[in-house]
Amino acid sequence: MWRMTNPPPAAVLPPAANAKTPGTTWQVVAWSLWDWGGAAFNAVMTTFIFTALYLTGDDFGGADKATATLAFALSISGFAIALLAPVAGQRSDHSGRRKLWLGINTLIVVVLTGACFFVQPHESYLLxxxxxxxxxxVFFELAGVNYNAMLLQISTKKTIGRISGYGWAAGYLGGIVALLVVYYGLIKPEVGLFGITSADGMTYRAVAVFSALWMLIFSIPVFLAIPESKPDPNMPHVGFFQSYRELFRTVVRLGRTAPHTLYFLISSAIFRDGLAAIFTFGAVLAVGSFGFKTGDVLIFAIAGNVVAAAGALSAGFLDDKFGPKAVIVTSLIGMLISGTALLFLDGKNAFWVFGLILCLFVGPAQSSARTFMGRLAPEGQEGEMFGLYATTGRAVSFLAPQLFGLSIVIFGAQRWGIIGILVVLLLGLLLLLPVKAPPHGAAA
Structure with a gap:
C-alpha cells in the first residue's frame, strides 16, 4: 500500500523527481534506445507494414473482414492488460525488480514478433x-509499465518533460530507420536480402524476423546503463491475488484523497485509446480507403515519423514550460479537426495533408500524458501508478477497436471506422478539461 497526506498527490511532484540528481547522458540515451527498438513492433509490425500490407490484405479474406478481426482481437488484449498491468507494476515496486520484469516482458514480445514468421498468406492463418x-x-504494455517508471529514475522536476519527449522522438526516429531497412532491403526489390522473394508471403514474414532482432538488439543498453530499482522495505510482500485487494485499496484511497489523479487516469484512459487506434488503423485506412500502395505507405510512414518526432521533441520543452495539460488539450483538438477532415475528404492528397497533421499532434499527446502521470506518482510507487496508468489506458482499450470495427460492420465500409476513433478522442478531451493540472517547471 502507499500512503498519502495533504496536499494530495495531484498537486505534489514526487520526491523522486524533486530532490535526486538527474540521470547521466548515457542513461538517458540507453533509456531512449528501448523506445527506438520498440518501434519495430509499433511502426513496422502493427502500424505500417505487417498488419497494414499483409495481415489485413486480400490473402486473409479481404480488408473489411481482416480489419474487423484484428480490431476485435486487440480489444481482447485490452482486457488482459487491464487485469495484469497494475499488479505487475505493484509487484515490481515491492520486489525491486523493475528492470528484471522489463527484460522478461521485452523478451516475450521479441518471441511473439518472431513467431509471426509462421503466419502464411491464407485466410486460415488470419486468427x-x-x-x-x-x-x-499485452506484453509490450506490461514492459512499458516498468519502462515508464524508469523515467523517474533518470529525470528531475525540470527535465521530466523533455526526457520523456526524447524517448518518444527516439521511437519515431527508430521507426524511420527500421522502415527504410525493411523497404529497401526486403519489400522494394524483387529479390531482397538473403534471396528473399514475395513468394508465399515470405517478404512480410521476414519482416517479422527482422523486427524481433531489431527490438532485441536495441533493448540491451537500458539493462546495462540503469541500475535495478530498490524495493520499498515498508511494503509487505503479498500474493498474486492479494495484490488485487491492495490495488482496490489504492484506487479507493485515490478517490478519497487525490481525486484529480483518479480523474486523470480515467480521462487519459480514453484519449490514449484513441491515440493507439490511430497508430493501429491509420495505415490500414490509407491502403483500404485512400488508395495508397505499398510504396506510398512506406513514404508516408517515414514522413509521418519525422513529423511525430518533431512534435514529441517540441512537446518536451513546451511541457516543462506550460505544463502537460495544455499540451494534451491542444493536441487533442488538433487531432479532432484533422480526423474529421479525413472522414469527408477523398484521395491521397487529403490523407497526406491531414494524416501528417494527426502525426504532428499524436507525439505531444503521448509524451505529455506520460509526464502528467510522472508528476503525480509518489516516490516508491512509480511502478504501481504507471501500472494503473497502463490499466486505465487499456481497461477501455476495447472501446476504440470495437467502435472502429462496429462502424465498419454497420456502415459497410472501412472508412467509417474513423467515427469510432473521433468519438473516443472527444470523450477523452471532455473528461480531461476539469482535471487539475500538476505543478510544472518553477511552480513545482
Whole structure:
C-alpha cells in the first residue's frame, strides 16, 4: 500500500523527481534506445507494414473482414492488460525488480514478433496472426509499465518533460530507420536480402524476423546503463491475488484523497485509446480507403515519423514550460479537426495533408500524458501508478477497436471506422478539461 497526506498527490511532484540528481547522458540515451527498438513492433509490425500490407490484405479474406478481426482481437488484449498491468507494476515496486520484469516482458514480445514468421498468406492463418499481434500488445504494455517508471529514475522536476519527449522522438526516429531497412532491403526489390522473394508471403514474414532482432538488439543498453530499482522495505510482500485487494485499496484511497489523479487516469484512459487506434488503423485506412500502395505507405510512414518526432521533441520543452495539460488539450483538438477532415475528404492528397497533421499532434499527446502521470506518482510507487496508468489506458482499450470495427460492420465500409476513433478522442478531451493540472517547471 502507499500512503498519502495533504496536499494530495495531484498537486505534489514526487520526491523522486524533486530532490535526486538527474540521470547521466548515457542513461538517458540507453533509456531512449528501448523506445527506438520498440518501434519495430509499433511502426513496422502493427502500424505500417505487417498488419497494414499483409495481415489485413486480400490473402486473409479481404480488408473489411481482416480489419474487423484484428480490431476485435486487440480489444481482447485490452482486457488482459487491464487485469495484469497494475499488479505487475505493484509487484515490481515491492520486489525491486523493475528492470528484471522489463527484460522478461521485452523478451516475450521479441518471441511473439518472431513467431509471426509462421503466419502464411491464407485466410486460415488470419486468427493466428491477429492473436500473435494482440498478445504482443499485452506484453509490450506490461514492459512499458516498468519502462515508464524508469523515467523517474533518470529525470528531475525540470527535465521530466523533455526526457520523456526524447524517448518518444527516439521511437519515431527508430521507426524511420527500421522502415527504410525493411523497404529497401526486403519489400522494394524483387529479390531482397538473403534471396528473399514475395513468394508465399515470405517478404512480410521476414519482416517479422527482422523486427524481433531489431527490438532485441536495441533493448540491451537500458539493462546495462540503469541500475535495478530498490524495493520499498515498508511494503509487505503479498500474493498474486492479494495484490488485487491492495490495488482496490489504492484506487479507493485515490478517490478519497487525490481525486484529480483518479480523474486523470480515467480521462487519459480514453484519449490514449484513441491515440493507439490511430497508430493501429491509420495505415490500414490509407491502403483500404485512400488508395495508397505499398510504396506510398512506406513514404508516408517515414514522413509521418519525422513529423511525430518533431512534435514529441517540441512537446518536451513546451511541457516543462506550460505544463502537460495544455499540451494534451491542444493536441487533442488538433487531432479532432484533422480526423474529421479525413472522414469527408477523398484521395491521397487529403490523407497526406491531414494524416501528417494527426502525426504532428499524436507525439505531444503521448509524451505529455506520460509526464502528467510522472508528476503525480509518489516516490516508491512509480511502478504501481504507471501500472494503473497502463490499466486505465487499456481497461477501455476495447472501446476504440470495437467502435472502429462496429462502424465498419454497420456502415459497410472501412472508412467509417474513423467515427469510432473521433468519438473516443472527444470523450477523452471532455473528461480531461476539469482535471487539475500538476505543478510544472518553477511552480513545482
Amino acid at each position: 493466428f496472426g491477429c492473436l500473435l499481434i494482440a498478445a504482443g500488445h
